[in-house]
Amino acid sequence: MKTLGMIGGTSWHSTIEYYKLINQLASNKIGNWANPPLIIHSINIELMREQDKGKINAKYLDTAIKLQTAGAKAIVICANTPHMVYDHVQPKIHIPILHIADATGMEAQKSGIKKLGLLGNKPTMTGDFIPKILKKNYGITTIIPEEDAIPKAHEYVSKELTQGVFSKEAKYFFIEQIQFLHKKGAQGIILGCTELPLLIQQDDVAIPTLATTNLHAQMAVDFIFSQ
Incomplete structure (x- = not known):
């Protein structure tokens, strides 16, 4: 098995979910008597809340280099939003960062999906780090909620979901929002916050949902066992 580096901490609930899923998926291959070699570096979530892109880029690059030096053969960033650092960090290290948008795009492509709705916090929905890869690598168009709904979505994610709170509201x-995006032509919905699949299950909606956390974890396990 190849050693995988994990950058977590944003949030620690997300990191736990990644660690659990990767080990569970790996156990399906090797049994419960063994587990994959993982190196976890947990970053203080306060860094993301400061919204200083230069500082965020520098921290993730430093962490990626440390994981590479420690023997990681690839890196998984254990949340959606921090993938904003990909273009800055990937060219400066010698091991691959397994991108969450590639994990999502490959799954959508299997179903012939060409338009996806994207839900998450404000940086994830309004940034280009997921839509750009989906369009370039898979020909998939991404749409997001109306402008006035984005702050409310961000508030629910940052003040509730990342704190382990899952309210009915x-x-x-x-x-x-899923129903709205479906009416706008979305053939599937990206649950682009690690905690969203803990809030919304497939049975709750009529349109296919793509839980990025699960797909990313499977991508990580596929790498661990790759030749």
């Missing part, structure tokens, strides 16, 4: 809000 948040669930109703995101289901409404």
Whole structure:
């Protein structure tokens, strides 16, 4: 098995979910008597809340180099939003960062999906680090909620979901957004916050959902066992 580096901490709930999923998926291959070699570096979530892009880029690059030096053969960033550092960090290290948008795009491509709705916090929905890869590598167009809904989505993610709070109000809000995006032509919905699949299950909505955390974890396990 190849050693995988994990950059976590944004949030620690997300990191736990990644660690659990990767080990569970690996155990399906090797049994419960063994587990994959993982190196975890947990970053203080306060860094992301400062919204200083230069500082964020520098921290993730420093962490990626440390994981590479420690023997990691690839890196998984254990959340959606921090993938904003990909273009800055990847060219400066010698091991691959397994991008969450590639994990999502490969799954959508299997179903012939060409338009996806994207839900998450404000940086994830309004940034280009997921839509750009989906369009370039898979020909998939991404749409997001109306402008006035984005701050409310961000508030639910940052003040509730990343704190381990899953309220009925948040669930109703995101289901409404899924219905809106479906009417706008989305053939599937990206649950682009690691905690969103803990709030919204497939049975809650009529349109296919793509849980980025699960897909990313599977991508990580596929790498661990790759030749």
